[in-house]
């Protein structure tokens with residue numbers, strides 16, 4: 001639920017409000033303990049209790065002194081958002097609606113396949129980027145998720161899947177491909193990523209955690225410095241003229257600058273590749289010429305391409321190309337030695353495929369609220385992309 005701690009995590013709590021320890025990294029917890037006069041090694045104990053033993057009750061944390069347990073109970077909290085609904089697809093995909101504030105919900109999706117289980121999580125309530133083919137854009141933007149609300153999605157999904165299947169390791173990959181632009185919520189996202197990677201918390205390997213961005217160039221460099229996870233970039237067009245239209249952020253960070261940042265991101269690891277996502281929109285970006293242009297752009301980059309057949313939503317104005325067009329597009333790239341996968345939609349029967357997820361976003365902008373009220377867009381629709389096919393480990 002919404003507390004002042006939910007929007008900005010501070011290492012040291014204000015006395016009157018309990019600090020939500022769920023979103024604090026190892027360093028954040030060390031600072032917290034120092035500030036309350038405790039030894040910083042307590043941080044590792046707390047991380048293990050919270051993220052590995054999944055304990056939210058300080059009184060059960062038996063390796064802490066009684067005094068500290070009492071103090072934490074008075075001054076701190078481990079607070080998780082509430083699961084509102086669960087839906088299961090016939091193909092095994094599970095979609096959860098998660099309440100992050102009184103009038104705002106996000107969704108997360110679990111996509112199992114033979115070799116892996118991918119959890120797709122959100123970083124913001126809504127999105128401010130206005131990509132023309134994306135239903136999240138129609139909802140407008142409400143707020144950033146706190147680091148606690150981001151890592152909570154992993155915490156909650158693990159527990160829910162364990163209840164379901166009894167298998168703790170069922171999540172093998174995490175992708176930030178749900179609602180929002182993660183690099184525009186940089187600090188909270190980096191804290192949550194650190195908790196995903198931290199051995200004393202969730203312990204995922206870097207290559208199994210993927211952040212997808214529409215291309216916030218300076219933050220791609222910052223991510224490389226701070227927390228280098230796998231990078232996916234939503235490209236969607238092979239030239240600036242078309243990309244300016246589809247992904248308006250391109251006017252600020254054009255393709256050449258974006259690709260240079262991608263190159264820098266992977267430059268000192270010969271095995272690493274950037275994944276480029278490309279939504280195929282019939283008659284817009286799906287011709288053989290577009291494919292050739294795309295191949296030319298990516299030839300000297302360690303890249304792989306994920307083709308995402310467009311998932312229509314009401315009044316989108318776009319259509320998905322027919323299967324042969326998608327196959328031909330892929331052939332052009334493959335013939336030029338660019339590893340290309342066509343992502344197959346998952347969870348269609350529960351509206352969990354790309355562009356089909358329903359969250360609840362109270363847009364900040366009056367214009368967007370009015371537009372949604374007039375049903376020009378489907379109210380409560382948000383986009384989360386099922387990513388399972390994209391991530392080669």
Ligand code: SAH
Pocket residue numbers: 131133134135176177178179180181182212213214232233234277279308309310311312313354355383384385
């Ligand atoms: N803002 C980030 C994270 C969102 S990831 C980003 O842009 O990368 C969600 C992915 O799904 C993006 O690649 C997005 O462009 C794609 N997508 C959005 N709407 C879609 C739709 N209707 N059909 C298919 N893919 C869509």
